[in-house]
Amino acid sequence: MPESAAPPTTDLASLLRPGSIAVVGASANPDSPGHDYLRCLVEFGFAGPVYPVHRREPEIRGLKAYPDLASIPGDVEFVISCIPSGGILELLDACAEKGVRTVQLFTGRFSETGREEGAELEREVLRRVRAAGIRLLGPNCMGLHDPGWGISFRPDLPRRTGPVAFLSQSGNNTTEVLLHSDVRGIGYRAAISYGNALDIDEADLLDLLGNDSETRVIGAYIEGVRDGRRFLDALRAAGREKPVVVFKGGRTGAGARSAVSHTAALAGSSEVWRGALRQAGAIEVHSQDELIDLFVAFTFFPQAPAGRRVGAVGGGGGRAVQAADACTEEGLEVPPLSDDIRSQIRERAPDLWDWIGNPVDQSILAGAGAGVSGAAVLEMMLDSPQFDLLIANVGEDWVLGRPDSARRLNHIVERFAGIGRRSQKPVAYVLGPADSPDEERWRAVEQARTLLVDAGLAVFPTVERAAWALGCYVRWHEGRA
Amino acid sequence: MPESAAPPTTDLASLLRPGSIAVVGASANPDSPGHDYLRCLVEFGFAGPVYPVHRREPEIRGLKAYPDLASIPGDVEFVISCIPSGGILELLDACAEKGVRTVQLFTGRFSETGREEGAELEREVLRRVRAAGIRLLGPNCMGLHDPGWGISFRPDLPRRTGPVAFLSQSGNNTTEVLLHSDVRGIGYRAAISYGNALDIDEADLLDLLGNDSETRVIGAYIEGVRDGRRFLDALRAAGREKPVVVFKGGRTGAGARSAVSHTAALAGSSEVWRGALRQAGAIEVHSQDELIDLFVAFTFFPQAPAGRRVGAVGGGGGRAVQAADACTEEGLEVPPLSDDIRSQIRERAPDLWDWIGNPVDQSILAGAGAGVSGAAVLEMMLDSPQFDLLIANVGEDWVLGRPDSARRLNHIVERFAGIGRRSQKPVAYVLGPADSPDEERWRAVEQARTLLVDAGLAVFPTVERAAWALGCYVRWHEGRA
Numbered sequence A, B: 001m002p003e004s005a006a007p008p009t010t011d012l013a014s015l016l017r018p019g020s021i022a023v024v025g026a027s028a029n030p031d032s033p034g035h036d037y038l039r040c041l042v043e044f045g046f047a048g049p050v051y052p053v054h055r056r057e058p059e060i061r062g063l064k065a066y067p068d069l070a071s072i073p074g075d076v077e078f079v080i081s082c083i084p085s086g087g088i089l090e091l092l093d094a095c096a097e098k099g100v101r102t103v104q105l106f107t108g109r110f111s112e113t114g115r116e117e118g119a120e121l122e123r124e125v126l127r128r129v130r131a132a133g134i135r136l137l138g139p140n141c142m143g144l145h146d147p148g149w150g151i152s153f154r155p156d157l158p159r160r161t162g163p164v165a166f167l168s169q170s171g172n173n174t175t176e177v178l179l180h181s182d183v184r185g186i187g188y189r190a191a192i193s194y195g196n197a198l199d200i201d202e203a204d205l206l207d208l209l210g211n212d213s214e215t216r217v218i219g220a221y222i223e224g225v226r227d228g229r230r231f232l233d234a235l236r237a238a239g240r241e242k243p244v245v246v247f248k249g250g251r252t253g254a255g256a257r258s259a260v261s262h263t264a265a266l267a268g269s270s271e272v273w274r275g276a277l278r279q280a281g282a283i284e285v286h287s288q289d290e291l292i293d294l295f296v297a298f299t300f301f302p303q304a305p306a307g308r309r310v311g312a313v314g315g316g317g318g319r320a321v322q323a324a325d326a327c328t329e330e331g332l333e334v335p336p337l338s339d340d341i342r343s344q345i346r347e348r349a350p351d352l353w354d355w356i357g358n359p360v361d362q363s364i365l366a367g368a369g370a371g372v373s374g375a376a377v378l379e380m381m382l383d384s385p386q387f388d389l390l391i392a393n394v395g396e397d398w399v400l401g402r403p404d405s406a407r408r409l410n411h412i413v414e415r416f417a418g419i420g421r422r423s424q425k426p427v428a429y430v431l432g433p434a435d436s437p438d439e440e441r442w443r444a445v446e447q448a449r450t451l452l453v454d455a456g457l458a459v460f461p462t463v464e465r466a467a468w469a470l471g472c473y474v475r476w477h478e479g480r481a
Helices: A012-016 A033-043 A085-098 A116-132 A171-182 A202-211 A228-241 A253-263 A270-279 A288-300 A317-329 A339-348 A374-383 A405-421 A439-454 A463-480 B012-016 B033-043 B085-098 B116-132 B171-182 B202-211 B228-241 B253-263 B270-279 B288-300 B317-329 B339-348 B374-383 B405-421 B439-454 B463-480
Strands: A021-024 A050-053 A078-081 A102-105 A135-137 A143-145 A164-168 A188-193 A217-222 A244-248 A283-285 A310-313 A389-393 A427-430 A458-460 B021-024 B050-053 B078-081 B102-105 B135-137 B143-145 B161-168 B188-193 B217-222 B244-248 B283-285 B310-313 B389-393 B427-430 B458-460
Touching: A021 A033, A033 A050, A078 A085, A085 A102, A085 A116, A116 A135, A164 A171, A164 A202, A164 A288, A171 A188, A171 A217, A171 A288, A171 B317, A188 A202, A202 A217, A202 A228, A217 A288, A228 A244, A228 A270, A244 A270, A244 A288, A253 B317, A270 A283, A283 A288, A288 A458, A288 A463, A310 A317, A310 A374, A310 A463, A317 A389, A317 A463, A317 B171, A317 B253, A339 A374, A374 A389, A374 A405, A389 A405, A389 A463, A405 A427, A405 A439, A427 A463, A439 A458, A439 B439, A458 A463, B021 B033, B033 B050, B078 B085, B085 B102, B085 B116, B116 B135, B161 B171, B161 B202, B161 B288, B171 B188, B171 B217, B171 B288, B188 B202, B202 B217, B202 B228, B217 B288, B228 B244, B228 B270, B244 B270, B244 B288, B270 B283, B283 B288, B288 B458, B288 B463, B310 B317, B310 B374, B310 B463, B317 B389, B317 B463, B339 B374, B374 B389, B374 B405, B389 B405, B389 B463, B405 B427, B405 B439, B427 B463, B439 B458, B458 B463
Parallel strands: A021 A050, A021 A078, A078 A102, A102 A135, A164 A188, A164 A217, A217 A244, A244 A283, A310 A389, A389 A427, A427 A458, B021 B050, B021 B078, B078 B102, B102 B135, B161 B188, B161 B217, B217 B244, B244 B283, B310 B389, B389 B427, B427 B458
Antiparallel strands: A143 A188, B143 B188
């Protein structure tokens, strides 16, 4: 595909953190992307000059607008285009004239339409940007979400910054992942919806993010790659530095067909992908939930676990059994309690010590005067060399509906959070989802989760998902040892 | 284990739908099971007489209390015991004297403690109930939740009745499943937490529920069985009548060890279970989420699908690709649109018809004047002999955050629901979870889901879970053909 060589990618800052931005196709209509991009630059606090470009409007959202790029008095490093594809070649010529460095094309209807005229226009776009030395993100993409740099594409996206970078061929997917991971406390270095990947592609982005010292976790939703060898080199290089989690779209015939009409991607065989990802040290996932669960694990768990031995507390007897099954099926170990912990429990609960196991069935301890709490045993596990990984089931469904439930739940969560804060071992908390039509219940669970998330702790909605994430995390670290 | 033969199980009504109930160990303390059981009988509207039994209190929650069973003037068919295990033999003798038919023992600390004295007491309990011809539920169980008969064990459990029966060795698990499935519109014929299964066991309950004409779907959380052959016979018989979904706890060594201290269950090998369940025609699941997803599928999908061909609409291009992949990986087919549907679309959207595929990428249709909506294509799929199964992605994350989002979301959901209401094909709706700390967003998603659920429609939180449930549903029906 390259008509002439692309300029080498350098670092995130020079390519995707511009000092000045023009929005071409800016709009006063609050229900249009040309309005959203502008509004985001203002509301996310972009520090440099912002130039709306519109043929007739003198002002949009209180910002002075310009009829074209040439009329803008200052430098323009970055252009966001929302105009229809018919005007795109003219715009690129104007960008070249103005010395623009990077162009982001929300503009779509190129090769993804499956029509020859769209594909031909796309090829011409590439020729022009290559000739002008301009880098291009898209077309057919939502583009950058970089809350730390004051750029986004939807005003309702979260402002939270953090160590995760997500590159995605799907704008909608990017929106969903950002919203649903925010609830789990995930902050972003950058999320980059890159659409048809005409110029800047997954390999470029992996290079950029692999070398970016503030990016600690990389996620990628990829429908197809243009240059398999370059992609795998970039993946391997990035994977040496940090965990790279890949959600491959178009794994099946129908999925691949769908990917063609989405981003004109050539999806490739599922088996080839699976093997290649494994060899490159990447972790393959098959849903947004799995992607987000691993963002949580790699963001909040400490650097490397000492082993595979899980200690779990909280929830009733059923939950204890489920935790043991789920962990074991993920290849983790769930050893019985050590003599040391058993004798500590014996001192405090002479009536129960011989009955309590690992996982700890909270309902055994629920009676009045049990002498020992789930949190107390969690603390013993934290301090014991017998356990490498911990699971803390909040068990909120049991607490809610009891008298004084808000205070009780808060007490449990505070106590659990305190243990997590001082833990050098990964602790997976199980809580939620806060998915209830009952407002009080919803609020109680949201508050509990916010408390954990604000303490920098990893929260999972089910014990099975917690076990799965722990398993992936352990295997990834073992693969590097 | 049987010391003398158990009386034959007959029907649900005679065993578990008593005309009169005594709660022994009733309590005025609102934070105790002895209070909860009583309060539930009142609040769930149990129609027969309710007798609190307490040594000293003359009245509890406005009901006249009795010092013992013998003092109760009327018949007592059913006894719920919350007293400590030390008083249990005396109570059983009093039950025999009074002519009680069924005893439910919340009372625990029997064989599940792992102590010989607990096991011995349990054996003696069995001898006494067998000698007296009393049937016993438990010990160490929460017991019945039968909102249609006015019985439950927690005041905060849902009142919704319906065609699902759930038997579970874990009380906590029962609570969780009831709460999280209510959100999805699942109503219960009965949920039965049966603990240590000393007398009434999984085989009895499968017999009862298999023969119960109002039960259309059976779920079971089982940690171990006492009589494998009898269990498999009961499972096979029930499975001939209706779908039986089994969540087996204690599949692994650690899980089995945990099950022993939970319900004294002998868990058995995972491979043996897997094979036996398959042979008996049951569907095995590995989490509460899977269990609930199948309750939704078998409650709301019509009787039998005509085939495996899926049509899907809604959500952006990434969602379309994910839907195609997930369905294909579940063994379903995702064919391209038929010429007939393509020509219908062509008439209304001459600019887009050649670009739209199956799944339908909603973002292609989102532009003004597209001429055809996702719902319109869903309707074409509904009327076309080309499709057997439908997926409707609500795509609420894209709508929310747009201007006028509440009205728009409501419009989409109303339109989708109208199609589902008249559909003879299963339609899986994808929406949620309503898991956001933002109150407006939470409320919008909850309202949308409530609208779908109240229309008797199947809602799944992700497209992967929708595809998985459709796959299980199709395979189950194919297995019976």
